[in-house]
Amino acid sequence: MSERKALFDDWAATYDATLKDTAGFPFEGHERVLAEVVGKAGVGIEATVLDVGTGTGALAARLAVLDCRVLGVDLSEKMLARARQKVPAADFRQLDLLGDWGDLETCRFDAVVSAYVLHEFDVPSKVDILTRFAKLLEPGGRVVVGDISFETALARDAARQRWREVWDEGEYYWVAEHAVPALHSVGLSVHYHQLSFCAGVYVLQPQ
Numbered sequence: 001m002s003e004r005k006a007l008f009d010d011w012a013a014t015y016d017a018t019l020k021d022t023a024g025f026p027f028e029g030h031e032r033v034l035a036e037v038v039g040k041a042g043v044g045i046e047a048t049v050l051d052v053g054t055g056t057g058a059l060a061a062r063l064a065v066l067d068c069r070v071l072g073v074d075l076s077e078k079m080l081a082r083a084r085q086k087v088p089a090a091d092f093r094q095l096d097l098l099g100d101w102g103d104l105e106t107c108r109f110d111a112v113v114s115a116y117v118l119h120e121f122d123v124p125s126k127v128d129i130l131t132r133f134a135k136l137l138e139p140g141g142r143v144v145v146g147d148i149s150f151e152t153a154l155a156r157d158a159a160r161q162r163w164r165e166v167w168d169e170g171e172y173y174w175v176a177e178h179a180v181p182a183l184h185s186v187g188l189s190v191h192y193h194q195l196s197f198c199a200g201v202y203v204l205q206p207q
């Protein structure tokens with residue numbers, strides 16, 4: 001079992017409790033991020049939505065309320081077990097974003113959404129993964145990503161200093177001024193919206 005999978009399996013039982021108090025870094029604005037991701041996905045009844053890194057199903061639950069047809073994927077079986085309990089109307093399957101996506105590559109969705117996952121990956125990996133997400137879209141569809149993110153490197157560095165006790169140097173928190181041009185360069189249009197001091201939402205479409 002990979003170290004990363006073990007980490008998220010261990011977190012699954014307490015993950016929802018972690019989000020009861022989201023003041024400060026890294027989860028400040030978490031609820032607003034989830035609401036904005038769902039809103040910007042622009043989906044309604046019967047829309048097909050892929051929720052990547054679904055965890056315990058926080059986004060999947062909001063999308064199921066809208067009567068979307070949701071497929072949630074995640075590395076962690078234990079996170080998925082909780083998501084299945086929370087959102088019986090959705091489908092869930094185990095998938096490592098860094099591995100083989102199997103027949104998912106041939107599926108098409110009206111929207112691909114993801115919250116608090118892609119900060120695990122450096123900018124080239126983010127760009128690669130988001131390019132692959134964009135290929136899964138039906139015409140007119142969108143990729144919407146909410147995550148730990150800063151408008152500028154300056155803002156990121158100020159937060160790193162202020163929150164050094166909980167800052168994880170092994171993660172790649174988004175910096176919009178770096179990510180947006182990198183995503184443009186592979187043919188994705190990007191709109192970025194900062195929602196709290198440490199969180200923002202990216203809306204992407206093929207150009």
Ligand SMILES: C[S@@+](CC[C@H](N)C(=O)[O-])C[C@H]1O[C@@H](n2cnc3c(N)ncnc32)[C@H](O)[C@@H]1O
Nearest residue numbers: 008053054055058074075076079096097115116
């Ligand atoms: C912080 S949780 C976010 C869960 C949920 N999206 C939310 O907003 O509450 C990150 C999730 O990403 C998943 N994850 C991390 N690395 C992954 C990978 N390589 N492939 C698929 N999922 C991954 C973890 O298992 C975990 O459930």
